[in-house]
Amino acid sequence: MVFVLNGEYQSDSSQLLTSLLNAMLASPTVLPSFEKCDVLAALIFLGEGSEPVSRTTIMKELTLKEGPVKTLLKRLEQNKLVTRVGNKGHMLTDSGKEWNGSIRKTIVDFKEVQAPGVSLTEFAYAIQLRGISGLIDSGIEQRDHALLVGGSGATTLTFEAGLLKVPSVSARVIDKKTLKGLLS
Numbered sequence: 001m002v003f004v005l006n007g008e009y010q011s012d013s014s015q016l017l018t019s020l021l022n023a024m025l026a027s028p029t030v031l032p033s034f035e036k037c038d039v040l041a042a043l044i045f046l047g048e049g050s051e052p053v054s055r056t057t058i059m060k061e062l063t064l065k066e067g068p069v070k071t072l073l074k075r076l077e078q079n080k081l082v083t084r085v086g087n088k089g090h091m092l093t094d095s096g097k098e099w100n101g102s103i104r105k106t107i108v109d110f111k112e113v114q115a116p117g118v119s120l121t122e123f124a125y126a127i128q129l130r131g132i133s134g135l136i137d138s139g140i141e142q143r144d145h146a147l148l149v150g151g152s153g154a155t156t157l158t159f160e161a162g163l164l165k166v167p168s169v170s171a172r173v174i175d176k177k178t179l180k181g182l183l184s
Contacts, residue, residue, distance in 0.1 A: 047100035
């Protein structure tokens, strides 16, 4: 698959994704008040349906204020990833759909789950990522970033060779009941 960013064609999607996210946050004056994860969430959210999505709906879904969402949508439009459909809202362009497909190869699923003993709260959001366990060091980095964007924390788990593990803590697997719940 070949992607276009600012008129340049590239085929390395992971390097290009990093370039896109950096371009979305770059500013000669004031940095935007959205994060890289908001860019990814917007692309994924806009790709879930076939109808235009209003700015208000995007604000609620991403839990961002109007200004950051306006800036985010403007930058997605500048990179030809979304288009405005009259007063109905925004939807992905063909290029945006390709990006969404590429992102979804890594970000497989995300949903609210019950994970007692793993989460600090009764309900938590699980994000299933594929093919990146080698990039996880201790999991502390993910927790720190979750705190920076307003989360109450993050527990990073890896699933390798049929075992669910907490990186850098031990090779011990999570109990079978929790494993079954998370995998379901």
